[in-house]
Amino acid sequence: MASIFSRIIAGEIPSYKVDEDANYYAFLDINPLTEGHTLVVPKQEVDYLFDLDDRTLAGMMLFAKRVARKIERQIECKRVAVVVLGLEVPHAHIHLIPIRSEADVDFRREKLSLSPEALQAIADKLNR
Incomplete structure (x- = not known):
């Protein structure tokens, strides 16, 4: 059975796309x-990031860098944090999180509650 991320990539589940190329897909975390x-x-x-072959992993990091640069240009932040964690979806993934302080990367804190319209506006901003 395809992971939720594979279904998003296939367009079976809607997403707020930030970037895409032949091998990688970037979308807003809801x-x-x-x-x-x-x-x-x-x-x-592939379930685990470090099970990716070297070429795919290296390409993913270069793609993530491209996406991070888009985020830096459009979202006020000091840096874009790169976080690899998550057991909830069996599909390798990297979190790119615009941060002003290290506290912004605390996954135990309450998540933002953004409307579909707000998420779409952010995706549109990042796609300029």
Whole structure:
């Protein structure tokens, strides 16, 4: 059975796309820690990031860098944090989180509650 991320990539489940190329897909996290919190996934469904072959992993990091630069240009932040964690979806993924302080990366804190319209506005901003 395809992971939820594979279904998002296939267009079966809607997402707020930030970027895409032949091998990777970036979309807004719908339960973000901060405005612009983005997930980067390989289109190849592999559960664990470090099980990706070296070429795919390196390409994913370069793609994530491209997405992070978009975030830095459009979202006020000091840095874009890169976080790899998560056991909830069996599909390798990287969190790109615009931060002003390290506290912004605390996954135990309450997530933002953004409307679909707000999420779409952020995605549109990042796609300028």
